[in-house]
Amino acid sequence: MAEAIQIQVNGEQRDCRADATVGDLLRELSIKTERVAVELNLEILDRKEFDLRSLKSGDRVEILSFIGGGS
Amino acid sequence: MTGDRLIIGGYEFKSRLFVGTGKYKDFAETKKAIEASGADVVTVAVRRVNITDRSKENLLDYLDPKKYTILPNTAGCYNVEDALRYARLARAAGVSDLIKLEVLGDERTLFPDTVGLLEAAKILVKEGFIVLPYTNDDPIVAQKLVDIGCPAVMPLAAPIGSGLGIRNPYNLKIIMEMVKVPIIVDAGVGTASDAALAMELGADAVLMNTAIAGAKDPIAMAEAMKYAVLAGRLAYKAGRIPRKLYATASSPIEGML
Numbered sequence: 001m002a003e004a005i006q007i008q009v010n011g012e013q014r015d016c017r018a019d020a021t022v023g024d025l026l027r028e029l030s031i032k033t034e035r036v037a038v039e040l041n042l043e044i045l046d047r048k049e050f051d052l053r054s055l056k057s058g059d060r061v062e063i064l065s066f067i068g069g070g071s
Numbered sequence: 072m073t074g075d076r077l078i079i080g081g082y083e084f085k086s087r088l089f090v091g092t093g094k095y096k097d098f099a100e101t102k103k104a105i106e107a108s109g110a111d112v113v114t115v116a117v118r119r120v121n122i123t124d125r126s127k128e129n130l131l132d133y134l135d136p137k138k139y140t141i142l143p144n145t146a147g148c149y150n151v152e153d154a155l156r157y158a159r160l161a162r163a164a165g166v167s168d169l170i171k172l173e174v175l176g177d178e179r180t181l182f183p184d185t186v187g188l189l190e191a192a193k194i195l196v197k198e199g200f201i202v203l204p205y206t207n208d209d210p211i212v213a214q215k216l217v218d219i220g221c222p223a224v225m226p227l228a229a230p231i232g233s234g235l236g237i238r239n240p241y242n243l244k245i246i247m248e249m250v251k252v253p254i255i256v257d258a259g260v261g262t263a264s265d266a267a268l269a270m271e272l273g274a275d276a277v278l279m280n281t282a283i284a285g286a287k288d289p290i291a292m293a294e295a296m297k298y299a300v301l302a303g304r305l306a307y308k309a310g311r312i313p314r315k316l317y318a319t320a321s322s323p324i325e326g327m328l
Contacts, residue, residue: 010120065117066116067117069115
């Protein structure tokens with residue numbers, strides 16, 4: 001059974017399954033992958049990589065999208 | 072005016088009014104105002120997704136991507152590194168290579184840091200972005216941005232959200248004459264006449280956010296702005312009369328008693 005690891009998502013600590021991928025995390029958070037950008041430890045991921053990149057303890061994930069804004 | 076399309080970086084637009092999506096009461100109002108404005112291009116900011124409150128709605132659920140061209144911006148970036156990071160994230164979100172580049176120099180004026188802007192624009196153009204830079208009304212900087220490879224420039228009319236209208240029409244006119252790419256007047260528009268004036272000076276488009284979202288009736292103001300941009304553009308193309316110090320009568324003297 002995979003143990004839990006601690007990662008940081010959008011600045012907040014979070015528990016996560018040890019063998020989870022970025023794609024798993026997005027699904028767990030109910031975040032659709034269209035029009036979302038993901039940065040893993042300051043590296044911007046191509047969305048094709050979401051299901052290929054596994055998360056490790058201490059990883060910092062940033063999940064961003066478009067919001068209302070002019071300037 | 073079916074033939075008067077605006078072409079920037081391979082994109083073709085019918086409307087010369089670009090609108091932002093910030094400062095509205097809610098998404099429903101945002102959507103109605105954008106519809107009333109007739110805009111084709113809509114700017115958005117790039118921010119963290121709210122992961123704690125997943126019930127929160129998404130702006131993009133209210134904007135049909137088939138109907139609008141989404142133009143992400145690097146709002147809130149005060150240095151080159153941040154602007155590059157946000158631009159690259161915007162592109163990774165997978166909509167297009169378009170980016171409205173903002174590198175701000177000061178929190179009170181929100182004027183662009185033109186040195187940082189030029190540096191960031193150069194890098195992003197090399198990376199294949201279609202860079203639309205928010206700049207000031209300095210024709211020299213505008214030309215440098217074009218030389219770097221920006222397919223359009225966006226000089227400010229006045230500080231963002233100030234509603235002061237066009238503070239320096241003479242500089243903007245010089246930019247229109249000297250710089251050979253589309254000019255999109257951005258920031259500081261307050262009411263319809265400001266937008267019409269920008270188009271009469273020769274601007275190719277006007278971008279505004281606060282002027283609409285902050286109006287007492289944003290939907291009505293959006294419609295006003297639609298007509299203002301159309302009127303200004305028609306007047307510009309029609310060729311105005313010159314300004315004269317003295318009168319020239321409109322009716323003939325011949326035939327008078």
